[in-house]
Amino acid sequence: DIVLTQSPGTLSLSPGDRATLSCRASQSVNSNYLAWYQQKPGQAPRLLIYGASSRATGIPDRFSGSGSGTDFTLTISRLEPEDFAVYYCQQYGNSPRWTFGQGTKVEIK
Amino acid sequence: QVQLVQSGAEVKKPGASMKVSCRASGYTFTAYYMHWVRQAPGQGLEWMGWINPNSGGTNYGQKFQGWVTITRDTSITTSYMELTRLTSDDTAVYFCARGASPGLVTAFDIWGQGTMVTVSS
Numbered sequence: 001d002i003v004l005t006q007s008p009g010t011l012s013l014s015p016g017d018r019a020t021l022s023c024r025a026s027q028s029v030n031s032n033y034l035a036w037y038q039q040k041p042g043q044a045p046r047l048l049i050y051g052a053s054s055r056a057t058g059i060p061d062r063f064s065g066s067g068s069g070t071d072f073t074l075t076i077s078r079l080e081p082e083d084f085a086v087y088y089c090q091q092y093g094n095s096p097r098w099t100f101g102q103g104t105k106v107e108i109k
Numbered sequence: 110q111v112q113l114v115q116s117g118a119e120v121k122k123p124g125a126s127m128k129v130s131c132r133a134s135g136y137t138f139t140a141y142y143m144h145w146v147r148q149a150p151g152q153g154l155e156w157m158g159w160i161n162p163n164s165g166g167t168n169y170g171q172k173f174q175g176w177v178t179i180t181r182d183t184s185i186t187t188s189y190m191e192l193t194r195l196t197s198d199d200t201a202v203y204f205c206a207r208g209a210s211p212g213l214v215t216a217f218d219i220w221g222q223g224t225m226v227t228v229s230s
Contacts, residue, residue, distance in 0.1 A: 001171070035216035037154075044204055044220035045154065056209075056218060088154055092216055097170060098144070098156040 002027055002094045004101035006087075012109040019076040021104045023089035028069045033093030036065055036074045039103075040085045048087075049074060076106075084108050111135035113205050113221035120227045121195050128191040129224045131205030138186035139163040142208035144217055145179060145190045147201040159208075160188060195228045202226075 003026040013019055023034065032052040037045035047056040049065035052072055062077040076083055089101040116130040131143065145157040158169035160179040167179050178191045188205055202223040209218035 031214075033214060033216075037217075039154075044206075044223055045217075046220075047209065047216055047218045050209060050216040056216075090154075090216065092214060097168070100154040100156065102153045 001097055002029065002091050002099050004089050004091060004099055006089055006101035006104045008104060009102075010105045010107060012107050013079055014109045015079050015081055017079050017109075019074075019079055019083070019106055021074040021076075021087055021089075021106075023067075023072040023074070023101050025070040025072075025091060029072075029091045030093030032068050033091060034065075034067070034072050035090045035092060036063075037088045037090065038083075038085045039088065045088065079106070111207075111219050113207060113219055115203075115205060115221040115224045118225040118227070120229065123196055123228055123230055125195050125228075126191060126193040127195060127199075127226055128189055129203050129205075129226070131188045131190070131221050133186045133188070133207070136207075138181075139183060140211050142213055142215070143179075143181070143188045144206045144208065145177075145188075146204045146206055146217075148204070148223075149198075149201040152201075157190070159213075161213075162188065195226075197228050200226065200228045 005024045007022045034052045036049040039045040053065045064075045086103045086105045088103050092098050114132045139162045144159045160167045162181045181188045204223050205221040206217035207219040208215040
């Protein structure tokens, strides 16, 4: 199975800062089938980005995804207070099996 | 609206089995794959398997083959995930999640609220 490695483990930033999260795959992700999720404590994950760069319904445009092959990035252009959470990448191109990264926590500095 | 509602929290003894339900509403249940994902306390997300609600076909992660069973009842638009031979390592929140579009190769756009399962003697 593809292994996804996210970095950094924790990102300490202030509201208004730009956040850049990385997700690296152990092998190329088919057709860039890479998604990003946001999870807050006690809640289910929320889909942000699919297909590496397409925003899911209702997701603000301060969230953007980029990358291809084995290297992917989630960028939050200006952090809002509600954006402090844990973010996971997920590949779904190597079906029939899906894998997640270990997560990046974005915390208030 | 589209939603997935899961059954309530459970406490199980080691060696027992558990079965979590996930009732879908607001969309055509048979048109979208259903996945199950778990999250141990303080840990990340772990994909367990999927079911095609139309055909009943399933596929499981290698780790779970032989001890997880995902089923569905189309008459009540509900999917079930059963895990046997529980150990303390199975203490986790279990989520169901819908494939974001018809077809297998897709992310998960709708999630259940999660079901906390605690395995303790």
